[in-house]
Amino acid sequence: MTISVLTVDDEPLALRRLELILAKLADVEHVGSASGCRDAIEKIADLRPEIVLLDIKMRDGTGFDVLNRLPEDCAPGVIFTTAFDHFAVRAFEAHAIDYILKPIEPSRLRAALDRSRDRLAAVDASEQIAQMRAVIDDLRAGYHEQGVQQGDDELWLRGTAGVLTCIRRGDIDMITAEDDYVRLHTASASYLLRGSIKAAQADLDLAEEEFVRVHRRALLRRSSIASVRRSTEKGVRVILRNGTDVGAGRVYAKKLLRSLAAVG
Template structure:
């Protein structure tokens, strides 16, 4: 008899997870010829990771659009009335500068294009294969810029902690980098958009007053909007131990101690000021160890 049983069905394998894609590359096209812009738009449509966010036909408009749209990539015509491509680039702030691919009808601009740190240059009429090669350079450059950007942010942060210029990579990689920052001879505090740098030797003590920190120095008392944690992060705890929930002292300015109630003490500084040493912070002051 014929076997009417249906063959066992093999369980379907779960679909492979779709790869995560980087966000599209926001692109601005700058060319004074509308037909040239249209041709480039059509060719770029074959590349789904390219998102055209704007078009313009002169250098002044390009500068304004870069500021407004913040594109990652700009196809920039070299020959335009008024400001040409190179002049246009010179007027874009460095922190807004996108990746640039020059588009030109003359190959003698190539060297000048690369001297302007362009990712690539294209000759008109734009060839699709050459465009694909250029976009691959853009993608590689994007990855490099992202990695470099993260690194620069970290180095800038380390530099801010010391009040110095952003550190170089080899300087930040030194094993004692953090110790070097803490041993800097000045305390740097951001306050309302400014950076105040206070010589460490002049500091007598620091205490909190609500949302503000009072830095008492030989010459003045600075009242800055900061936190105890921000200041502690910069200061060497051996030189500037915390002696109370709201007080840091310059240990070198302590001249004597006297006991108080419940294991607390009072510290006298060389200026005559007395500060309370809390029992819970007693072990932080080397003088009393």
């Protein structure tokens, strides 16, 4: 049975990636895409897709806003797509609505679509609506509480194999940029997420005073810095406590050295 899918994301590259993945999946018809909340509401009501791949954070609102404003008789299957999921794990698990952590892998999307297909066959429209409203309430509560729960140090991240991993904000030593993605580095592992360094710092609620930019592609935790060395051949090098050697850009190096001198 072919299932119809609508994609919703305010990033053109993300929409294009989803389109390319869906085009390679059997029994899937990509009926359209939307680049924001208002556009998504109109297209879902008009096209009536069976499944919606829905971004959580968009420029004109959230995926929760989209679902709350759908017509009462419109209850598509929902797979949330998000770069940062530390506020949503419990709600998703409690209500059997799937989500995928960016960057989206084809195998993970295929599995999520298969589960949604099975769920659509097993649950009638009225029950889908009731379940969707319940998960929206839980997700919205978690979404708004994340900014005020300063004592909550847990982040839930999904790896490319689909395994959820819990890390502490305090364990992040470094964030580096890799094209359209960022990599979070801890002492024992690293995790790839979609977005910019600036967006990652804001979305993960990392205190600005705890980190220092040493390069346009590298942000370091101040307390993780063991030493700063100046080399004739390699310029300024920042050595972390775990032994990682990071080159500092010329402009950033001057600011770093000034700030360290001020502290000393």
